[in-house]
Amino acid sequence: MAARIIYNPTAGNGRAVHVLESVKPFLEKFDVEIVETQGPGHATQLAQEVADIEDMTVVSLGGDGTHHEVINGLMPSGKAIFSVIPAGTGNDFVRMLRYPKALDQMVDTALRGPHQWFDLGHIDGQYFLTVAGAGFDAEVAGWVNQRKKQGNGTWVFIRGILYNAFGYRPQPMTVTLQEATRSQNTFMIAIGNTQYYAGGMKICPEANPHDGEFQVVWIEGISPWQVFPLLARVFRGSHVSRKVVKTFPAASLTLEGPKALWVHADGELIGHLPVTVKTVPKAIRVRVGSMEQDAP
Numbered sequence: 001m002a003a004r005i006i007y008n009p010t011a012g013n014g015r016a017v018h019v020l021e022s023v024k025p026f027l028e029k030f031d032v033e034i035v036e037t038q039g040p041g042h043a044t045q046l047a048q049e050v051a052d053i054e055d056m057t058v059v060s061l062g063g064d065g066t067h068h069e070v071i072n073g074l075m076p077s078g079k080a081i082f083s084v085i086p087a088g089t090g091n092d093f094v095r096m097l098r099y100p101k102a103l104d105q106m107v108d109t110a111l112r113g114p115h116q117w118f119d120l121g122h123i124d125g126q127y128f129l130t131v132a133g134a135g136f137d138a139e140v141a142g143w144v145n146q147r148k149k150q151g152n153g154t155w156v157f158i159r160g161i162l163y164n165a166f167g168y169r170p171q172p173m174t175v176t177l178q179e180a181t182r183s184q185n186t187f188m189i190a191i192g193n194t195q196y197y198a199g200g201m202k203i204c205p206e207a208n209p210h211d212g213e214f215q216v217v218w219i220e221g222i223s224p225w226q227v228f229p230l231l232a233r234v235f236r237g238s239h240v241s242r243k244v245v246k247t248f249p250a251a252s253l254t255l256e257g258p259k260a261l262w263v264h265a266d267g268e269l270i271g272h273l274p275v276t277v278k279t280v281p282k283a284i285r286v287r288v289g290s291m292e293q294d295a296p
């Protein structure tokens with residue numbers, strides 16, 4: 001069994017460098033090649049090079065942006081098994097994998113844990129692992145990604161939210177689902193293959209990457225003062241019980257709105273509206289900590 005670790009030294013504002021040093025002693029017993037990304041997009045190319053090798057494990061050592069690039073190198077026909085060593089800012093995909101906390105066991109799981117088929121999303125020619133969407137959260141993603149990230153986890157995203165909440169104006173958006181069309185003034189819309197984004201926000205609490213569907217969470221136009229109480233609920237996933245929040249399952253949908261609005265996927269800005277988003281059921285094999293189907 002062989003593995004390629006695709007390592008983004010800039011992930012987590014440079015934290016990945018320390019993560020790599022910490023895991024190196026545990027890698028010695030494996031047949032592992034470590035390759036370093038040279039810039040944005042390079043992880044896709046490095047993944048493509050080994051995508052067709054049966055039973056090759058391709059480990060993304062970085063954050064969700066690096067994972068996004070790696071899976072886009074493995075898809076659509078890659079045979080390799082995907083896994084991650086989290087070293088980013090948000091690290092939201094790994095929350096779905098039930099990895100052990102101890103570093104040695106985590107590395108072991110990433111390299112030879114059981115594997116399970118995961119659905120992916122497909123949007124505008126790209127695949128995504130976690131959540132895609134448009135509106136306020138895409139604005140925040142752009143703000144966060146443009147600045148040098150300071151600190152890890154949720155805090156940097158909270159700063160982005162605080163900074164953008166008062167300037168952002170809700171926008172008209174239209175969703176088409178199985179030929180039914182609905183429009184409303186929209187704060188944001190999140191299309192979840194998995195539950196979490198922005199460093200632990202449970203935006204799509206019913207999303208399950210094994211059920212062939214997204215959970216769509218559509219938040220109507222709200223005032224800046226309504227943003228913060230709603231945000232407090234997103235950490236627990238209880239925002240979905242509020243009247244301003246609609247949720248529904250969808251395997252495919254089209255999202256339209258002002259063409260200037262950004263769309264994000266896995267927290268990376270990928271283009272503008274309109275977009276068609278589709279699930280790709282059982283698209284990729286991923287190493288997991290255990291074979292349970294439920295989210296942690």
Ligand SMILES: Nc1ncnc2c1ncn2[C@@H]1O[C@H](COP(=O)(O)OP(=O)(O)OP(=O)(O)O)[C@@H](O)[C@H]1O
Binds near residue numbers: 011042062087090267
């Ligand atoms: N060698 C490199 N130099 C500069 N940027 C790079 C390099 N390799 C990859 N990148 C870019 O780094 C960006 C950030 O990586 P990543 O998203 O993995 O980390 P993060 O933003 O800290 O974590 P998260 O997405 O979990 O919040 C990606 O958009 C990727 O294109």
